[in-house]
Amino acid sequence: MRALFSPRSRSSLPLAAALALLATSALAQQTEPQQTDPVPPPPAVGDNAQNPPPEAKATAVPQVDLLAALQSALRTHPSVQSARQKLTASNYELDAAEYRLYPTPAIDLGAISGSSRSNGNQTSISVTQPLYAFGRYTSAIDAAESRVSAATVAIDEAQLDLMDQTVTAYYEVVKAEARLAVQNRFVDQHRDLRDTVERRLKAEVGSESDLVLAQTRLSQAQNDRSLIEAQVKKARNTLMNLTSLNAAQVVPPAQLDAPFRSEEAFQSKALAYSPNLKRLRAESIALKQDAAVAWANTKPQLVLRAERVESNVPTPYADNRLITALQYQPGAGFSAGSVAQAAEAKAVAAELDIRSAQLKLTERVSTVYSDLTANLTQARNLERVLRLNNDFFQSMLRQFQLGKRSWLDVLNALRDSNQSELGYATAAADAQLNSRRALLLSGQLEAVVDAGKGAAQ
Template sequence: MYPVAQETELSNLLGEPESGVSPQVLTASQALQQVWAANPQILEAQLAIQAAGYDVTGSWGGFLPSVAVTNLSGDGAVSSVQASLPLWSGGVTLAQIRASEAREVIAHANLDKVRLDLGLRTIAAFHGMAQAQEQADQCVAYINALDALRATILRRKEQGVARESEVRTAESRVQQAQVEQESVQLQLIRSRNELQELLQISPQRVESSDPAAALKSILPIDETKAVEHNPDVLIAAARIAERTEMAKQARAQLSPEIAVQYRHYYDGRAFDETADTPQLVVQYQVGSTFTNWQKKKAEEARAEAAKSGLETAKRNAAARLVDARQRTVSASRQVLLQQQAADSTQALVESFLRQYQAGNRSWIEVLNGQREAHESALGLISARRSLAQSQHQLILQSLAWNALGR
C-alpha cells in the first residue's frame, strides 16, 4: 500500500523541484507511483480502511457490560443505577464482529481495486501521450522529407525538366502534412490533459519505456494466484462472508438474551426487594419473531446470491488476464510486421526517386511513396505503443506491481 505523500516527497519521487513545478520528463514508473500516492480516490479508499478498522474494534463492545442510571425527582421518586453483563445473545456479537472483519477485508481489497483501475487508466494515458509525441516527431520528419523533395522539384523546374504542376503537387503535400501535424499536436494536448487529471501534474514529455524486461522478470505468470488475489474476487469472497454473518445475526435475534444484572437504589425508597443482589435475567421479544425470521431468510438468500457473484468475479478476472496476454502476443507480432513494412517502404521511396530522375517514374509516384513510408512509420509507432501498453496491462492484471518499479 502506498501512503499519501506530502508535496516535498512527491517532488523528490518525480525529480521535481520542491516548488511543485511539473517535471520536464515523466516515466511510466513515476506516473504509476504518482497516481497511487496522491490521487483523491486512493485517499478515499485509505480512509475507508481506517473506518472499517474502527467498526471492527467497536463491534467487540457487545461483550462489555452496560450501565444505566435513572435519576428521578418528585414525591415518591426513586433513583437507581443498573449494570448489565451480557452472557448469551444467540451469537449476535460474534456475528457482528465477523461481519465487520469481512467489511474490513472488502475495504482493503477495494483499495487494490482502485489502484488497479487507476493504474490501467494511467498507463493508457501515458502511452497515448507517448504515441502522440512520436507521431509528432514523425510528422516533423515527414515535412522535412517533403521539403527536400520540393527543393528537388524546384531545381528541376529551374533546369526546365519539371512542370509547374509538379511543384504545386509537392507544395500541396507539404500543406496536408502540416494539417496532420496540427491534428497530432491536438491529440498530444488531450493526452497530456488526461495525465494531468490523474496525476495533478502536467509533464512536458513522457519517456518511452520498454516494459519487456519487467514482464520477463515475472514470467511465467501464476494465473491461478492472480485470479484468487484479484480485488474483485477478494471483494466477492468477503461479501459472502459478510452476508453469512448477517444471516447469523438475524438468526440470533430469534434466541433469548441472557445477562447478569445488578441494581442499586441510591435515592428514595426501593420498590424492588431483590435490589443490591446480582440477578440472572432472560429476555425474549415475542412480537418481533416473525420479522426476525423473515430477515434471516432474506440474508440467507443474499448470501447464496453472493456465491454466484464470486464465480462471476473469478471468470471475469481470468478473462481479463487472458485478454491482456493475447493482446501482448498479437502486438508483438504486429511490431515485427510493421517494422518490415517501414523498412520496405523507405527503400521504395529511394528507389522511386532514382527512377524518377531517370525518367522511369512519375513525380506523383515519388510523393505517394513518401506518403506510404510516412504511414508505415506511423503504423510502427502505433504498434510499438500498443505492445508497451499491453505489456504494462498484463503486469497490472497479474498483480505483479512491484515489477513496474524496476
C-alpha cells in the same frame, strides 16, 4: 477479549511498498541510455539530404518517468485516499463490535405522575452483561474482522486500478509523442520535396502541376500533424489528472518482452493475485456472519443485570438488585425472521458475485493476452514493411530523377512509408502497454517499471 486493531497496524499496502522499493533501481535506470527505435527513420530527401540543417540547441524540459508517475498517482489520487478512510471506518466498526462483549451501563431518570400521593421522581442505574446470546456478538466481531480484511484488500484493489489507469495514460502519451515525431519527419520530408520541385520549376525542368501536388500533400501532412498534436495534448492532460504531474515530456520505459508464454499461466497468476476476488471473498465471509447474527437475533439471550433504584414514591427508598433475565426481542411485528432470511440471501448473492468476478477477470486476461499477441505480431510485420517502404521510396525518387517515374509515384511512396511508420509506432507502444498491464494483473509489480524482472513465464 479479542485484540483490538488500529488502522495503522492493519494497512499493509503492498502495492505502494513495492513501488517504494523500486526507487533505487529506477534511479539506476535513469542513468542508462534509453533503448532507441530499432527501425531507423526514413532518410532525408531533397537538398537537405546533402546539407542537413544544424541541430537546434537542446533545452531542458521537465520529464516524467513511469515510476514517478505511478508513485505520484498513488500518493495524491482521491480514490486511494478514500479506500484508506474506509479502512479506518472498518477498524472503528470492529472496535464497536468488540465493545459489545463488555457490560452495558444505563441510567434512567424518571418523573412519576399520578394521584397527589403518587407524584415524585425515580432514578435507576444498571449494568447489563450478556451471558449467552447464541453467537450474535462473536459473529458480529467475525463479520467486522472480515470487513477490515476486505477494506485492507480494497486499498490494494484501488491502487491496482489506479496503476492500470496511469500506465494506460502514460503509454497513450508515449504513443502520441512517437506518432508526432513520425509526422514531424513526414512534414519535413514533404517540405523538402516541395522546395526541390520549386527549384526544378525555376530551372524550367519541372511542371506547375508537380508543385501544386507537392504543396497539397504538404498541407495534408501539416493538417494530420495538428490532429496528432491534439492527441498528445489530450493524453498529457489525462496523465496530469491522474498523477498531478505537469511534464512536457515522458521518458519511454525500457522495452519488455512478452511476460507470459501461454494464456494459461497468465490466467493462473491473475486469478491467484486478484485483489478484487480477495475483497469479494472477505465480504462474502462478512455477509455469512451477518446472517448468523440475524438468526441469533431471532432467539432470546441470557443476561445478568445489576441495578440500583432510588425513588421517593410513595416514600423515599433505595434498592439494589441482581437480576438474571431472559430477553427476547423479535422485532416489530416479529420481523427478525425476515431480516435473517434477507441476510442469508445477501450471503448467497455474494458467492455468485465472486463467480461473476472470476468470469470477468478471465475475460479481461484473455483480452489483454490476445491484444498483446496481436500487437507483437503487428510490430514485427510493420517493422519489415517499413524497411521495404523506405527502400521503395528511395527507389522511386531515383527513378523520378532519371525520368522513369512520375512525381505522384514519389509522393505515394512517401505516404506509404509514413503510414507504415505510424502503424509501427502504434503497435510497438500498444505492445509495451499490454505487457505491463499483464504484469499488473498478475501481481508482478516490480517488473512494471523494471524490465530486468519481467521474464516470460
